[in-house]
Structures are given as C-alpha cells and as structure tokens.
Amino acid sequence: MIEVVQAFDRKPIADIESDDAAALERKLVTARRLFRDRTAWIPVHERMAILERLAALMAAERDALGMQIAREGGKPLTDALVETDRAIDGVRNGVDVLRTKAGREIPMGLTRASDARRAFTIVEPIGVVAAISAFNHPLNLVVHQIVPAIVAGCPVIIKPAGPTPLSCLRFAELVREAGLPDGWCQTFVPESTDLAERLVTDPRVAFLSFIGSARVGWYLRSKLAPGARCALEHGGVAPAIIDRSADLDKIVEPLVKGGYYHAGQVCVSTQRIYVHADLADAFTERFAARVAQLKVGDPTLAETEVGPLITPKEAARVQSWIAEAVAGGARQLGGGSLSETTLKPSVLVEPPRHAKVSTLEVFGPLTCIYAYKDIDEAIESANSLPVAFQASVFTENLRVALDAAERLDASAVMINDHTAFRTDWMPFAGRRESGYGIGGIPWTVDEMTEEKMIVFKS
Template identity: 55%
Template sequence: MSAELPHIPLLVPGIESSATSVTVSAPWDLTPIATVARADSATVEKALANAYALYRNRDAWLPMRERVQILTRAMGIMRERREKMATDAAREGGKPLADSLIEVDRAIDSVHICIDELRSRAGEVIPMCITESSKNRVAFTRPEPVGVVVAVSAFNHPLNLIAHQVAPAVATGCPVIVKPADKTALSCLSFVQILREAGLPPEWCQAVVTADRKDATAMVTDERVGFFSFIGSAKVGWTLRSQLAPGTRCALEHGGAAPVIVTEGADLDRAVPSLAKGGFYHAGQVCVSVQRVFTPKAMAREFATRLADAAKKMKVGDPTLADTEIGPLITPGEVDRVHQWVEEAKAAGAEVLCGGEKLTDTAYKPTVLLNPPADAKVSVQEIFGPVVCVYGYDDMDEAIDRANSLPFSFQAAVFGQDIDKLMRVSSRLDASAVMVNDHTAFRVDWMPFAGLKQSGHGVGGVPHSMHEMQIQKMTVIHSPEIKD
C-alpha cells in the first residue's frame, strides 16, 4: 500500500540519501497519507555545507528587494491553495478544519508581517561629536543576517510554526535548514516547495526529516549554525541548548500548564465559552492551552459544571469535517497517557464532571476535573490533552501563589469585572503575557510570544524572530569634514 502513496522527495540539493522513507499517517484513523524521504548523516552534512557556503559568499546574498518579491509571490500561492493546505494540515495534524483554515490564514499573514518588517526596519544613528575623542565622526548601524538558521519544529501547528521559523529567516537573508516533526512533515515540505516555486533558490531553504536523532543533534550543534530555533519539548530543547557551539544564538519555545484566575463577580456567561475554547482547542495540544482554572470556592462547582456542559456539546470527530470542533490526539499513545493521568487524579480524589474516557483509540473526550490534588500529574505537568482542571480557592492571593508554584511560566489569564482585582492578579502572575477576560491561548503573530522559567528562552513572534536572526553592524566614518 505504501508504494502507492504520494512520495515527497529529499529537499536538499546535490545529494541522494540512503535512509529509508518515513510514512506520515492521519492521527484520526491512522490511514497512511504519504511517504517522505529522510536524511542520513551525509545529507545533513550536505545541507549544512550548502547553507554555510551561501552565508560565507556575500556576493551570493539575496538583495532585500528579491526577498520581498519572493515572499510576496509565496503569499499569492498560499492564498490560491488555502483550502487544500488547510485540509492537508487537518488530516496530518488532527486540528479541525475550521481551525486549520485559520492556521493557513495566520501563516499567510506571518509572511506578510515579514514583508512589512523589511519595509520599516532600519538601523540607527549613534551620536558622535559629543566628546573630543568622538569628534569628526558619524556612526550608524545596518542589519545583517546572523548566519545559518537551523529550525526544529513541533507537530501541533504544522504550517504556521514553520512559517514563524522559516519566513523570518528568508526575510532577513539567512540560509535556513528546517526539520519538521516526522508525524506532520507534509505541511512544512509544502511550504518549502512554495517558497522555491516563488523563486527562492533551493539552497536558501532546505528541509530534512532525519532518520537518526544523532544526525539531528549533529546538525543543531554544528559550529556553522548561527541561530537555532526550537519549538517542542522542554527536555529536548534544554538539552540541545546545552550542546550548542559557542556563539550560536537560540530561541526555545516549550510548553506550560497555563493558569487562569477567575475573580469574584466574573461574568461566567463570558468566561465559560472562552475557557472552553482555550482548553479544548486542538484537543488541548497547545503550549498555552487553558489547564488550571482557579475560582472562588463558593462558585467553583457552578463554574466547573457549566464548563463541563459546554465541553459535552463540543463535537469530537474527523478533523477534516467542517463541523468538527475537537480532533484526535497525535498518537494513540498520547490518548493512553492522558487517560492514565485522569485516572490517577480520579483515584486521588478529583471529581470527573465530564469526559474521563476514551472516545476511540485516537480521541479522548473533553474532560473537566474538579479539585484534583495539588500534586497530581494533571496539576503539576503539562497535560497536552483535552483536560481542564478547576480548583476552588478561599483567598485570591493564595490562588495566585498556587498558579505561580510550577517551574513553568508562559501565558496566563484572569477573568473579572473589578479593575483593581484584575490588575492585582495581572501584575502578580508569573507570566510573559496575561490575558484579561480572554483565554490563555490567545495569540496574534506580530506580538511577542515567550516562555519563561522552564517554558522557554528568547522571544518568538515574527518581528521578534527577525530581530533575533540579525546583527546590527555599526559603521563609523571619520572625516575632518564632519563637524557635528
């Protein structure tokens, strides 16, 4: 059967790989979709050599006007293929079609943001002629590419995560090598092919699906890498960071266990639908998914019951269908893990208000737990599944302390109507961003997006990634004709 599947060839010019291909399957029904050529160690070396040779040859750098033209054409191609790209992403990644359409739109906008940044980004003039030693001088900076970018990405947003890593590299003039998640490689490879179709020379953006983790590590830690962009598990990301070559910059984006504080007097008609979306969107497989909701004890049961009622109405099913709201988890093993965590919390005293069981081998019912123990896995680790925990509190500051008690810090949220309470919670939560009367998973692609503590390093978001992928080279001109 696999011989009849579409095959995506190696996207590294000038070499053939001896590694066996990998099959990408749909997480909903485990049906094979396509096979993808994988890179062996020689392929990885060739990709690095291609990219580094471009970076070292300044005469070969792509002028900004050409980069703008390429990205503009790429946007046009993506708009023409919007529905197909969304369906393909939904099928390989499991995110429902309605949300995958939004993801494609975001990816297109991410490319647009790169173009806007190029039109507006410039260096600065450094003051001179202020002291005797600085007289007769003028100084200014201009942005230059930092070097070869190696990007390693996660499965959960198979197109837009890639756009966030690759488009800024192309925009800033950095040769880029991207390694997508094996399970969702197709959207990445499609994006790379679109860039090439839009006129980007192949060596400027290469994609590798490695056959061996050692090869991936060797690529990331190579001394020719100028910038490493990683989206994925904390364990892998922090380990790779510790092995980077001296001088390699990096940005790491991991997960968390996003907290929400619901204050007394909050509008539950507004809060419940928002938190249901933020908790069960993409079956909870989002790094800032709503996970821990702290409410006043007197309203905890009412809130949790209303959240459970909302969850029960959400349709779980085939992600390629237009009316599906929650799709599968990425693998059956993840379904088993989530169920085990829920069962452990239940045995320790958590009350299961809805869900708590497998729908199929690949999908889990959206689950609301009331007052799981503080030391349960669902309370202290990232669930990355369709499970939301609700806890009652007596004192708001105590709830803030509980929200801040984990070694993760990413986005958080607070709901209420008392501006003083909202500001108190917002200013005291450990978070890089606090959403007021909105769920923790809100994001637009031009805003900064940063994990703190164990949740990440550096700042993401398209403009911020572009900044990280550039250096500001200063030029100082000395001339007696410069008087002031």
C-alpha cells in the first residue's frame, strides 16, 4: 500500500494499492496485444466520441478535481481550478486534432523513373506508450500524455508522480467511464523506481513520454530499447529581461505571477530577472513589495496565492540554496518559513552568478534580480547556462523586442509577459539539457504517430 498525504500539512488522504513486477508484466502484455491486433484498433469516430464524453464527465466534477489537485499537490485552489479547466479543454483539443490529422500526397512524376505513379501517406500509431508524469500539474500533465495517445491510437501505460497519484487515477477512471475499452489506458503505481525503469526500458514500449528532472530523463533515454522514441520535458532557469523602456506599472504583476505561481514549482517559472540599471532600484522596491503581499498558506482556501512545496525535503533544499546565496553576498527580501513545507516568497538581489540559485532550477518561491547596463550583457547572461526553455523580454521598444527575441536561447520568447505563459495547443519544448521532442497536445500526437507511404504504379 502507498499512503498519499496532503502537501500542506502532511495529513493522510488515501491509501492506494501498489503495483508489483507481475502487475507490470500483465499491463505490458495487454498493451502489446492490443496494438498488435489491428482489429482491436479504435475507429477515429469512436475516439472522438470517447473524448467528448470524457470532457463532459470532467466538467461535471470540476470542483472535486480542483480540490484534489490542491490537497495532494499543494497548488492553491484558484490555480487548481484553472488547471482543471485547462485539462478539460485539452481533452476537447484532442477531438479537434482528430478532425484534421491525416496523411499527405507525395509528388510523383518529377523524374522519368517516378512517372506513372501516385503516392500518399497514412498515419499510424507508433506503438505502446510508456508515460512518466510529474507532481506539479497532476491532472493537466497526464492529460497531455494520455489524450495524445488516445488520439494517436496508442495503448498507454502511465506512471503518475509518487506524491500525486490520485488525480491520475481518477482521470483514468473517467477515461474508462467515457467508454475507452479496457487495456488502452492503464495506470502503473509501483513502490520503487526500479519497476518504473523496467517499464520504460521494456522492448515492447515504442515511445517514452517523460516529464521530470533532466538527470532522470536523460538516463532513461540512454536505456531505451532499440527503435524506441521519446519526448523529454525537463526544466529551466527561465530568464526575463527588463529593458530601459519598460513600463514598471505594467510589468510587476506578470513577473510576480511568473515567479511565484504554484510556489515556483513550474518548469518555466521566472527565476532570473535582468533589469536595466536605470530601473533596478525602482523595480526591486515595487516588485518586493508586491511579493510581500502574496497570501501564503493552506492551498484549499480560495484566498491563498502561494501554497507549500511538495515535500519537507524540497523546502529544506530551497532554504539551503537561499542561505548559500546570502552568504555569498546576495541581499534577501522577504522569506522565512510557515511550516516544514511552506516557505514565504523570497527575492534575492544580486546573488553570485555561480550560486545554485543563479545556475540551477530552484523549483521554489524565489526569484533573483540582477542589474545590467547594456542589453547585450543581459542576453549573454540569460544564454549562459546549459538549459534553455522559455524566456521573456519586457520593453516598449519594438526593435529591442525583435532583436532580443531572435538572440535569446529559448524555444519560446514572450514579449511583455512572464516566462510561464503556456496554452495547451502550442508547441512546448526545452532545448539542450531542458528537453527533447515537442510537447503540446497536437505536437505530442505527431510524436506518437508515424507516416506510412503507399505507392501505386499504373
């Protein structure tokens, strides 16, 4: 049995049955059998109907799903309900993808050797999908892994994050209630990471969808069976650049949201803020004052804006990184702890460039402010790490916006918005150590399918 506790106060929520090696083998046998039997493949119109019913079922229990996210994951209820709404819309997005997903014609007759032929492609599922999910969006992330598999026609086995399995388990139940036949979406909740690795590396798995740390993701990729493909979503140390022309009245609120949403436990959370020296003092004063106003505490209360970290261990780690930066000369504004899991938001001014808070993903309620004199210096600093995901530029100058957007090492650059902006249908991908492959529901469907060409000679 696995005990699930509330992130905020560590009180037990539920005990759930764990899966052993025999259960894993049964799930893999089932998934492989379904994929190999083309007569068992679910027609497109049935997949569309299943997803439409699923969205309706989720909408009917929206409030309960949001509260479950708040309890097991610690996300403030207001944000947890937003996550639920996004998850419902993500299911509907899967229907939209099914309406347009198709093969294409390949031109023939371009040479004498290719004359008298017509060629086209059809889209086929890649095979069994193994999905490893993360705790910070326990419902929406599994939607981003399970729904594309249903759209693509792939059997999927998903392992939720250890601290937050309940949202995933309930979603899988709803998928079955919506009419997905048995075996096409299976959950896997082992007590040990060894079994999770065995799932990923099994030769019957054709595709790995992984959301989590870079260390684990790249390790698992190195262990995949020959021919297996993967998509890895890791994290970053997201930079935001504030140009001299930026309007301080417009930028404080989005930067506070980008830095402290879900207590900073977001892979594109705004962490490094580079502000022009002419604005540095005024921005820091306004920003720190707004951060100090954030309501911190029980995530199940509607007024809470910042909840706990996922475990006491993570809270202690963030505190130690802050202490290291302060010992190295950083000025700390705010901070402190409310409980073993809940930290008050902190702002660090001019931490050392080699400190952990400047070079590694904090995944906590902390942002760092650095002053610069020339934007080239800010861009160079923003691009100085081996991670690259999303970035931001705040400016009223179009030339600066376009120039910085092109020069920043990022998969997406937001102009006058925080680094954590995302829609569920846009491409979402880390570069270099931050990830591999492309997320976002339509893009993940592409990752989980293959094109087969058919050539007719007449």
